[in-house]
Amino acid sequence: MPLLSDKTYLYTELAQEKGVVLPTPKTEAWKYTRLRDLLNTEYQLCPSTDKTGSLPPFEADVIHIGNGWVVGELPRIEGVSLSFITETMEKTQHPFALMNAAYLTQGLKIEISGKLKRPLLLNYFVVPEDKNYFYHFRNQIICHENSSAEIIEQFTYEGAVKSCYFANIVNEIRIEANAKLHHYKYQNEAFKANHIALHKVAISQSGEYESFCLQKGANIARNETEIALNGEGAEAVVNAAYMMNGWATLDTTTNIYHYVPHTKSSQLIKGVIGGTAHGVFQGRIHIAPNAIQTTGTQLHKAILLSDEAEIDVKPELEIFADDVKCSHGAASGELDKEQLFYMRSRGIGEEEAKQILINAYLTDTITQISDERVREWFKILITG
């Protein structure tokens, strides 16, 4: 079905056309994240734009992606080969990844063969002009042996904040032996927009994947990370923070598969939610029968600022091997009253005191970011 840019389409009908079964409230992997607003919106195909989003305060090689289309020529970067993709790398059952493949707006193949000096910024930007656009973007990121890179994804928008646009993003990431990828993401979509992202990561021997995602925007947003630790010595860090005061649902989902011995994963996810917002964390650590001497840790913590705010947490450990170290923890609560009183008794106003405590609470999710400028940037985004 060729899509027409001036027509509107129900997402459910587009799925039906391609035989994709979208999640219902009964679908286990999606049961906490209510997709009604997303699925019942009539979307229009996103036209390209020349407008670009603002840049963060650090030097980077930048690819601007406006409304799901790469803006201008692809840059030339030493150690990186960039091209447009024609087909997807892997098969998946993920309904939105299937939709992404079926109705791909554009996609990039990013092959890294050197040690990059500067971060590569994928600067996604939507100019919705009051319309409910949707776009599907996909990256195939291949980190060749011994390479190292830092890739940052930023999602922002301009104007027409009432638009219910939908960004559907897939990253297929392959990290070869001894390669290193630092992958950071800042999601600040418009407050009625929807954002679903899947990062599918495969890591070979002694490869390293270190990630952090900050979610602050959108109406329904899900950041899902699926990691296969395929080679001995492979390591993954999946950290995230989410902050929301409106009514949104912010979902962080992780599935980490330890397939071989001597692999390591750690996750620290923290959220602060107020208003009628809804936080979701689903985290699975799977350790295959032969994957001895693996370490998998997971910790989710949340602060609820209002009585109506809500979180759902589903940790899952599937351990089929002996001689492994595995832990998970979850905690949720309010801001500490004694700490608030102490600060106020020194003259600090209540709102300021709360903000200081929230900042302090979230800041330890970014301490592992080794690039100081990027860490500072996230610190400001958390504070602001």
Add this chain to the structure above:
Amino acid sequence: MSAPILEIEDLCAEVGGKQIIKDFNLTINEGEVHAIMGPNGAGKSTLSYVLCGKSGYKVTSGSVRFKGKDLLSMSTEERAREGIFLIMQYPVEIPGVPSTTFLKHAVNAVRQHQGLPELDTMEFLKMVREEGRKLGIDNEMLKRPINVGFSGGEKKRMEALEMTILKPSFAILDEADSGLDIDAMKVVADSVNALRDNKRAMLIITHFQRLLNYVEPDYVHIFANGHIVKTGDKHLAVELEQNGYAEYVKEN
């Protein structure tokens, strides 16, 4: 004659539905140091929390005026900005908030209230380090999250530093000497004495006479059954140390 700084009249207050402060009266004038002594569990700390407006400490009747203003209608932070400072028995640990960051927020909140410009970071750091050094607080300690992992003595030194840089007109010391060795207690006492002048006033709440050897009070009050049962000068503290509280507790 010096003007009153704190006027408490017929104050009654309760915690969790239980009346702790009952018909409490006390006037403290500028320049005066008062000590309130009483047996453990008499509600001495309740008084300090009531004066600071901590939630859960409910005033049921009576009035408190601070420098002529109605104290009870102010929020905790407004009271602090007006010049009330409580040295707490158990200072709270705040992970993730460096001591300097905390101090800067506090100083600037108070300065803003006084119509003064914010201190710039360099100016502020210089001042904090200098005052810190006098109290035995080094730069490393200033970088650590406030009170986190501090020993009892370090926590009280930090309280003394906060007080020194906020320059309150009225300081309340709530069991400020509990769990302190002599050196740390002297540091706290010195910082209190340094602040003492004919405009400021202090209220020392304590179970033991020990601290009063270092910060000499003008008046000593015995607190029992929710109010002051006897007032004297510093000799009353010595007498209490010898004879205990038994006869005052029994009185009512």
